[in-house]
Each structure stands twice: as C-alpha cells, then as structure tokens.
Amino acid sequence: QVQLQESGPGLVKPSQTLSLTCTVSGGSITGNSYYWSWIRQPPGKGLEWIGLTTYFDDTFYSPSLKSRTSISRDTSKNQFTLQLSSVTPEDTAKYYCTSYSNSYFTDWGQGTQVTVSS
Numbered sequence: 001q002v003q004l005q006e007s008g009p010g011l012v013k014p015s016q017t018l019s020l021t022c023t024v025s026g027g028s029i030t031g032n033s034y035y036w037s038w039i040r041q042p043p044g045k046g047l048e049w050i051g052l053t054t055y056f057d058d059t060f061y062s063p064s065l066k067s068r069t070s071i072s073r074d075t076s077k078n079q080f081t082l083q084l085s086s087v088t089p090e091d092t093a094k095y096y097c098t099s100y101s102n103s104y105f106t107d108w109g110q111g112t113q114v115t116v117s118s
Contacts, residue, residue: 002027002034004097004109012091012116018084022097022109023077030055030075035100038071038082040093041111048093052100053080087116 008020022036029036037052051061053071061069070083084091092115098105 002099002107004099004107006095006097006109006112008095008112008114010113010115012087012114013118014088014116015086018082018087018091018114018116020082020095020097020112020114021079022081023079024099025078027099029053029073029078029080033101034106036071036073036080037098037100037105039096039098039105041096042090042093050082050084050095089116092116 003025005023006020012018032055035052035054038050039047040050041047049062050065051059051069051071053059053073057073059071068085071080073080094111094113096111097109099107
C-alpha cells in the first residue's frame with residue numbers, strides 16, 4: 001500500500017493549463033509494482049479516467065482528453081504530474097491520483113478540487 005497526495009492550484013482560468021502534482025510515499029514510482037494514474041470527477045457526474053504512466057515511463061491517455069493531456073514523472077522527488085491544456089469550465093472537477101495494479105486502482109489520494117473560471 002502506498003500513500004498519494006495531490007497538490008496544485010484550486011482555480012485555473014479558461015484557456016490556461018491545469019497542472020497538478022502527485023507525491024507518492026511508501027513506494028517508488030519506478031518500482032515494478034504499480035502504474036500511476038489520474039482520474040477526475042466533475043460535479044454531479046461519475047469518475048473519468050484521464051491517463052497513466054508506467055514504471056517504464058510509457059504513457060496512456062483517454063482518447064477524449066489525449067490531445068490536451070500530458071503526464072510526466074520526477075523520479076528524484078517520487079512525484080508524477082498532470083498537465084491539461086486549454087481548459088474550459090467543463091474541466092472543473094475533483095482530481096485524484098491513484099496507483100494502478102492488476103487492473104485495479106488500488107490506492108487513492110484524497111483528491112483536489114479544481115475550478116475553471118475567469
């Protein structure tokens with residue numbers, strides 16, 4: 001079991017880039033036990049998978065968000081980051097980082113609310 005903590009601004013202006021960081025403790029993001037994922041939940045809606053990075057540093061993204069999404073790693077800090085460009089109010093959501101193993105999202109951060117508004 002690992003612990004994850006999201007951080008980043010809670011308010012982003014339309015057309016700007018949303019940037020969030022997930023700090024992992026209790027395990028290495030380069031270890032072969034987990035992949036690392038981002039998920040979001042807009043108000044009143046279900047969970048939406050955004051993308052993930054593997055311990056090989058490959059990345060996979062939701063087709064609906066792929067053109068605007070980038071996930072990267074900082075192995076020196078044991079962190080991975082999400083960047084979502086050209087945001088609109090429809091990107092307002094609670095954003096979660098998770099570990100992923102054997103087809104399950106196993107450990108979750110507490111989530112961070114991001115609002116897109118001018």
